[in-house]
Amino acid sequence: MINLEFIINTLSLGSLYAMLALGLVIVYGILRLVNFAYGELIMIGGYTLYLLTGFTPLPWLFVAFLAVIVSMLTSLATELVAFRPVREKSLTAMLITSFAVSTLLQNAALLIISPRARAVTLPQIFQKSVLIAGTDVPWRNILTILTSIFMLALLTLLLKRTVLGIALRAAADNFRMTRMLGVPANTVISSAFAISGIMAGIVSIFWIGRSASVTPTLGAPPLLVAFVATVIGGMRSLTGAVVGGFVYAIIISLLGIFLPPDLLEFREAFMFVFVIIILLFRPEGLIRSKTSVERVG
Amino acid sequence: MLVLKDVHARYGAITALRGISIEVQEGELVALLGVNGAGKSTTLATIAGVLRPWQGEIQFQGKSILGKTPEQIARLGIALVPEGREIFPSLTVEENLRLGAFIRKDRTEYRRNLDEVFGLFPVLKERLQQPGGTLSGGEQQQLAIARALMSTPRLLMLDEPSLGLAPALVDQIFDLIVRLHQRGVTILLVEQNADRSLEIVDRAYVLNTGLIESQGTPDQLRTHTDIEGIYMGDKHRANT
Numbered sequence: 001m002i003n004l005e006f007i008i009n010t011l012s013l014g015s016l017y018a019m020l021a022l023g024l025v026i027v028y029g030i031l032r033l034v035n036f037a038y039g040e041l042i043m044i045g046g047y048t049l050y051l052l053t054g055f056t057p058l059p060w061l062f063v064a065f066l067a068v069i070v071s072m073l074t075s076l077a078t079e080l081v082a083f084r085p086v087r088e089k090s091l092t093a094m095l096i097t098s099f100a101v102s103t104l105l106q107n108a109a110l111l112i113i114s115p116r117a118r119a120v121t122l123p124q125i126f127q128k129s130v131l132i133a134g135t136d137v138p139w140r141n142i143l144t145i146l147t148s149i150f151m152l153a154l155l156t157l158l159l160k161r162t163v164l165g166i167a168l169r170a171a172a173d174n175f176r177m178t179r180m181l182g183v184p185a186n187t188v189i190s191s192a193f194a195i196s197g198i199m200a201g202i203v204s205i206f207w208i209g210r211s212a213s214v215t216p217t218l219g220a221p222p223l224l225v226a227f228v229a230t231v232i233g234g235m236r237s238l239t240g241a242v243v244g245g246f247v248y249a250i251i252i253s254l255l256g257i258f259l260p261p262d263l264l265e266f267r268e269a270f271m272f273v274f275v276i277i278i279l280l281f282r283p284e285g286l287i288r289s290k291t292s293v294e295r296v297g
Numbered sequence: 298m299l300v301l302k303d304v305h306a307r308y309g310a311i312t313a314l315r316g317i318s319i320e321v322q323e324g325e326l327v328a329l330l331g332v333n334g335a336g337k338s339t340t341l342a343t344i345a346g347v348l349r350p351w352q353g354e355i356q357f358q359g360k361s362i363l364g365k366t367p368e369q370i371a372r373l374g375i376a377l378v379p380e381g382r383e384i385f386p387s388l389t390v391e392e393n394l395r396l397g398a399f400i401r402k403d404r405t406e407y408r409r410n411l412d413e414v415f416g417l418f419p420v421l422k423e424r425l426q427q428p429g430g431t432l433s434g435g436e437q438q439q440l441a442i443a444r445a446l447m448s449t450p451r452l453l454m455l456d457e458p459s460l461g462l463a464p465a466l467v468d469q470i471f472d473l474i475v476r477l478h479q480r481g482v483t484i485l486l487v488e489q490n491a492d493r494s495l496e497i498v499d500r501a502y503v504l505n506t507g508l509i510e511s512q513g514t515p516d517q518l519r520t521h522t523d524i525e526g527i528y529m530g531d532k533h534r535a536n537t
Contacts, residue, residue: 163399166392173385180345180379182371182400182448 002257005135010253012141015148016206018245020222021229022155023199025241027192028230029172031087033094037078037101038226039219041197045071045204046120046214047109053121060123068201074105075197076190083193084186102219109216117213126209144206151202152242155195159238164191172236228271232278234285243286247278298323298483299344299452304353308339314350315507321452321485326478328486328494331504337487338380340504341454344485345377346370357452372400374451378458380487382441386430390421393429393440397447406449414443417473435466442473453477454485459493471497495519 027035048067052058058066082101086093125143129136159165164187171178171188179185207222208214225248233244251274255267263270278286299321306314314336321327329337342348344355346367355363362370385393394414398407415422418439424432429440438458445453455474459467467490475497478484488494495501495515502512511518 163395166388166396167399170385170388170392170396173387174383176347176367177379177383177385178396179367180347180371180377181396181444182368183396184368185366 003135004133005137006253006257008132008135008137008141008145010249012144013253014246014249015145016203016245017225017229017249018242019148019151019199020203020226021233021241021245022152022238023196023203024223024226025230025233025235025238026168026199027196028235029238030168030175030188030192031083031094032091033083033098034227035196036095036098036223037105038196038200039221039223040102040105041071041075041200041219042204042207042222043109043214043216043219044074044105045201046208046218047113047118049205049208050113050118050120050214054118064205067204068198071201071204072194072197075193075200079190079193084189087189106216106219113216115216117215119213120208122209122212140206140209144209147202147206151199155238168192228275230285232275232285234287237285237287240285240287247286298325298358299485300354300356301340301344302354302356304340304343304350304355306339306343306348306350306353308342308348313507314339314343316353317504317507317509319502319509321483324481324483325500326474326484326486326498328488328498328501329504330488330491330494330501331510333489334506335504336507337504338456339507341377341379341456341485341487344370344454345375371448374448375454376445376448376450376452377454378441378445378456380456380460382434382437384429384432384437384440384444386428388429389426390429390432390440391425393444394421394447397444400448407447410447410449414446417446417476418443435462438462438466438470442470446477450482452483452485454487456487457489458486459488459490467493 023041024035024038027033027038045067048070049063052063052066053060056063078101082097083094086097125139129138130142131137157165159169167178167183167188168191170181171183175185175188178188203222207218229244229248230241231244232247233242234240248271252267252271255270256264259267259270299319301317301319304314304317317336317340319327319329319340329340331337339348343350344362346362346365346369349364354361357370357373357375362373362375365373385396388396394411395407398410401407401410420436421440421443424436429437432440442455442458458470458474462470471493474484474486478497486494486498495518498515500512500514501518503510503518511521513521
């Protein structure tokens with residue numbers, strides 16, 4: 001039941017979902033765009049892993065690094081080619097563009113590689129476990145937690161200590177005013193998409209680490225998780241994304257324990273019931289952005 | 298320094314500019330007066346590049362800035378303190394000021410501007426690590442002006458800096474505008490408080506429904522214009 005194994009597994013899942021949600025919300029915060037092509041960045045990271053581990057002798061760690069870079073470059077490319085031309089038009093245009101990019105990337109994978117699942121060779125460490133206080137804990141879960149701590153620290157440092165980071169947060173508060181201070185809109189938006197792509201790339205490593213295979217439609221489940229986690233946590237705040245990711249993981253893990261076995265396949269349905277309940281009481285999500293508590297007068 | 302020639306613009310459906318020509322010389326303090334909806338804020342938004350005019354010409358230091366982005370215009374040295382202050386509520390006071398200096402990369406200039414801004418607004422020094430959203434209205438207004446000054450602007454545009462402030466603070470803000478002007482900062486001031494503005498400016502334009510109704514020095518305006526019309530907006534606001 002709720003033992004050390006459960007706690008570490010849930011923490012690991014929560015770390016993964018937190019990174020997932022962060023990648024989605026960093027773009028949403030600035031452009032108010034839910035990027036539906038976000039899941040495909042994870043899929044692209046997955047195929048990079050598949051191709052480079054299967055057909056090159058490169059060491060695994062280097063391949064993982066390249067997968068993150070490829071996801072980031074894809075994210076930057078979609079912004080440059082697809083989103084930038086419609087940015088000034090309307091939010092709806094951007095939303096539909098993100099659906100188009102999503103479909104396009106999925107079909108590209110379908111045509112170029114295969115509709116069928118491809119096995120990804122994982123490094124030894126992903127199959128090994130370590131004995132902690134009498135329980136077998138998979139290394140994969142420990143690595144997920146450590147990576148997310150590292151990424152959160154790095155992101156916090158960037159957002160709090162660098163001028164670019166301060167500009168990113170300012171743009172989430174008030175994009176027009178940020179531009180009027182001389183901060184180039186394109187720099188801010190490209191940076192947000194780059195961070196989003198890096199997050200997607202890192203998530204792809206651990207997501208594939210669980211299934212050990214990649215398909216063209218791999219991106220849909222993580223996109224849904226990211227979207228729901230940000231809605232729970234609050235779309236306007238990065239802290240909210242992290243909280244939402246962990247809340248999602250805790251609820252889904254608890255459902256896994258307490259639901260009767262014949263209801264387990266409806267776990268997601270029960271999950272959404274919880275989400276609806278949370279939203280009934282906190283329509284803005286658990287963490288409200290500071291913008292809404294601005295003092296007047 | 299700044300020249301607007303026959304500028305037409307639309308902002309939403311209501312406020313529009315129907316052919317505005319304005320000139321501001323280097324070192325001048327010029328006011329745009331008029332009632333609500335006369336087009337004052339629209340004029341500033343057009344100069345700042347937030348709004349693109351569909352006809353007319355805007356020049357800054359002899360060069361056209363028409364069609365430039367807000368960030369490019371900011372880099373030329375035009376700073377806007379917008380109506381409603383628009384400070385970044387989730388950023389600390391220090392971060393707000395740091396972004397104000399975004400276009401100035403020089404560290405010593407940053408320190409000097411910071412000291413200068415603290416001299417003008419001592420309260421900001423005490424609030425340095427507080428989120429901007431937790432400041433009072435008057436403090437936020439000071440922060441908004443301080444943020445604009447951090448970029449050492451060549452032209453400072455102030456949109457209704459006294460709006461919603463307590464009378465004592467209004468005096469402070471007008472004193473500050475005079476002091477900045479004496480230091481040689483070129484200022485374009487938008488105000489509904491017409492009589493207070495006419496006491497301090499070199500020249501003023503009176504806008505009405507997107508057109509320039511009259512212009513001149515304060516003395517010329519007082520003798521030749523129905524200032525009552527401008528007062529209306531001010532009195533109307535005081536009553537509501």
